Amino acid sequence: MTHAIEATDLRRTYAGGFEAVRGLSLSVTRGEIFALLGTNGAGKTSTVELLEGLAAPTGGTARVLGHDPYRERAVVRPRIGVMLQEGGFPSDLTVAETVRMWAGCTSGARPAAEALGAVGLTGREKVRIKQLSGGERRRLDLACALLGRPEVLFLDEPTTGLDAEGRRDTWELVRALRDQGTTVLLTTHYLEEAETLADRLAIMHRGRIVLSGTPAEVTAAQPARIRFALPDGVPAARLPLALRAAEDGDRIEIRTHALQDDLTALLDWARDHGVRLDGLDARSASLEEAFLDIASRTEDAPADPKETVTR
Numbered sequence: 001m002t003h004a005i006e007a008t009d010l011r012r013t014y015a016g017g018f019e020a021v022r023g024l025s026l027s028v029t030r031g032e033i034f035a036l037l038g039t040n041g042a043g044k045t046s047t048v049e050l051l052e053g054l055a056a057p058t059g060g061t062a063r064v065l066g067h068d069p070y071r072e073r074a075v076v077r078p079r080i081g082v083m084l085q086e087g088g089f090p091s092d093l094t095v096a097e098t099v100r101m102w103a104g105c106t107s108g109a110r111p112a113a114e115a116l117g118a119v120g121l122t123g124r125e126k127v128r129i130k131q132l133s134g135g136e137r138r139r140l141d142l143a144c145a146l147l148g149r150p151e152v153l154f155l156d157e158p159t160t161g162l163d164a165e166g167r168r169d170t171w172e173l174v175r176a177l178r179d180q181g182t183t184v185l186l187t188t189h190y191l192e193e194a195e196t197l198a199d200r201l202a203i204m205h206r207g208r209i210v211l212s213g214t215p216a217e218v219t220a221a222q223p224a225r226i227r228f229a230l231p232d233g234v235p236a237a238r239l240p241l242a243l244r245a246a247e248d249g250d251r252i253e254i255r256t257h258a259l260q261d262d263l264t265a266l267l268d269w270a271r272d273h274g275v276r277l278d279g280l281d282a283r284s285a286s287l288e289e290a291f292l293d294i295a296s297r298t299e300d301a302p303a304d305p306k307e308t309v310t311r
């Protein structure tokens, strides 16, 4: 299977010695939407810039469409679209002028009206950039990234600043691009965005990928939770389960990878002993829990291979 993007043991150290990317490997299949998640400062932008060919890696290799995106930038650049966190267009230009200017630097650019139509900016052509809302600026950034009909599209936080409707419109557009064969690598802080949009995702922490896979695989790698309170006089020690049961005051929390079996055992025990489980709550793990679990890690341990779910 051809990979549109491949990174192997990628490293990036900034002047001053700070290592922002520390041995990162990932591959994105053609026609796939891949989301890179992580806390602030995890190294997402530093990684994406290496893949876009904007900087040379300190170590490791990057391949985009089979080429080195930095050394072979002239070959790779016309085939990729890049939407940075800040478009940085001159604020006195109008929307139409900006798109025309960008189209002038793009080989085989699609018509400006088509790109603006795709992002819902039709009718805003004469508005100056400084008069656009934050969400409209993000959409203009996206229109410019789409101008060259890119085979690989890099989107750095594409929906930051968009309202719920704008976000959903962008998701629709990204899905439509994927369905036409475009490969999309995006970074996001919105877990819902990654969960609903991405075919696969990776969670970064401190310059490394800690967990990766499909949204379902990443979620399934986390334990489910059962929570309840025992009545006075029934100590947690009487629970029948060979489980890691943690007491927090009168609340019990059990984390398990066998939710159905353990919940059945708990309910059978409660019925047989006439014990009422107050506030009983059982739920599968969510991407948010996986993310928060990783974000709370303070140690610098390397990625645990057991946690990486690969296809």
Ligand SMILES: Nc1ncnc2c1ncn2[C@@H]1O[C@H](COP(=O)(O)OP(=O)(O)OP(=O)(O)O)[C@@H](O)[C@H]1O
Binding pocket: 014, 015, 016, 018, 020, 038, 039, 040, 041, 042, 043, 044, 045, 046, 047
């Ligand atoms: N030019 C630079 N020089 C030195 N350190 C930098 C530079 N750019 C980024 N960093 C540091 O590298 C680390 C990773 O930053 P990066 O912007 O890649 O993270 P991120 O995951 O994209 O964060 P965010 O979600 O906040 O955008 C941060 O600690 C940041 O301060």
